[in-house]
Amino acid sequence: MKSNYLNNDRIYLRAVEPEDLEIMYEMENDPTMWDVSSFTVPYSKYLLKQYIEGNLNDIYSDKQLRLMINRKLDNRVLGTIDIADFVPLHSRAAIGIAIHSNFRHEGYAKDALLLLCDYVFNFLKIHQLYAHISIENQDSLALFSSCGFMRTGLLVDWLKTKNGYVDAIIMQKTNTP
Numbered sequence: 001m002k003s004n005y006l007n008n009d010r011i012y013l014r015a016v017e018p019e020d021l022e023i024m025y026e027m028e029n030d031p032t033m034w035d036v037s038s039f040t041v042p043y044s045k046y047l048l049k050q051y052i053e054g055n056l057n058d059i060y061s062d063k064q065l066r067l068m069i070n071r072k073l074d075n076r077v078l079g080t081i082d083i084a085d086f087v088p089l090h091s092r093a094a095i096g097i098a099i100h101s102n103f104r105h106e107g108y109a110k111d112a113l114l115l116l117c118d119y120v121f122n123f124l125k126i127h128q129l130y131a132h133i134s135i136e137n138q139d140s141l142a143l144f145s146s147c148g149f150m151r152t153g154l155l156v157d158w159l160k161t162k163n164g165y166v167d168a169i170i171m172q173k174t175n176t177p
Contacts, residue, residue, distance in 0.1 A: 005119040006067070011111050013067040013081060013119075015057045020068055023077045024048050027098055059086050059093075059124065069099070069112045078103045081112045083120065083129075091127035093120070097143075105139075113147045121175035128175065132168040134159050144171040 006013040016024070027033065028043040059065045065083040070076065079099035086093040095116065099109050120126045132155060133140045145151075149171040158168035 005123050006115055007072070008111055008115060010072060011078065011108060011115070012070050012072060013112060013115055014070060016052055016055060016066055016068055018049075018052055020077065021045060021048055021052060023100070024052075024080070027080065027100060030101070032101070033098060059083060060088065063087075067116070069108060071103075071108070078108050079112070081116050083116070086126075091125075093126060093129055095129045095131050109143050110146060113143065117147060117173060126175065128172060130170060130172045132158065133171055134161075135167045135169055136161075141169060141171070144173075147173070149173045 025043065025045050025048055028048065055066070056062055057065065063084075063086045065086075067081050069078045069081055071078055077100070079097065081098075082096045084094045084096060095113075097109055097113060099112075117129065120129060129149075131140075131144055131149065133144065135141075135154075141151075150173070151169050152172045153170035155168040155170065157165035159166050
C-alpha cells in the first residue's frame with residue numbers, strides 16, 4: 001500500500017494540533033477570506049480551541065476533515081485544506097482550501113489540492129469532490145481546473161459580497177477508473 005498519500009517533495013498535510021490555534025485564529029479572522037467562505041464574523045480563540053479539542057479527525061464521524069498544509073523546508077504552516085459536508089451515502093464531499101496571504105501564488109495550493117485528491121480518491125475511496133467558487137475568484141477557478149476539476153454548473157446569485165450577489169461555479173472531480 002502507498003505510504004505517502006499526504007506529502008510530496010515540498011509540503012505535507014497533517015492533522016490539526018493544539019499548537020495550530022494561533023495560525024488558525026489569524027486565518028479565520030482575516031476579513032479578506034470572508035467573501036470566499038460562508039463565515040462573516042470573527043472566531044474566538046475559545047471556540048477554535050474547542051474545535052481542535054473536539055475534532056475526532058475521522059471523516060466518517062465528523063463528516064468533515066481539516067488538514068494543515070506544512071512546508072517541509074521549515075515545517076511552517078502555509079494554510080488549511082478541508083473536506084466538508086461529507087455524505088457517505090452518496091460518497092461525495094465539498095472541498096475548500098485557504099493559503100495564508102504570505103504564501104499565495106507559490107504553487108502550494110496546487111500541491112495541497114493534488115495530495116488531498118489522491119488521498120480522498122485512492123485511500124478513502126470517496127467518489128466525488130466538489131467546490132462552489134465565486135465567478136470572480138479567477139485564481140481558485142484556475143487552481144481547481146489545473147487539478148482536474150470540471151465546471152459542471154452555475155449557481156445564480158449564490159454568494160453575497162460587499163458589492164451585491166455574485167454567481168458561483170460548481171467545480172467537480174469524480175473518482176473514475
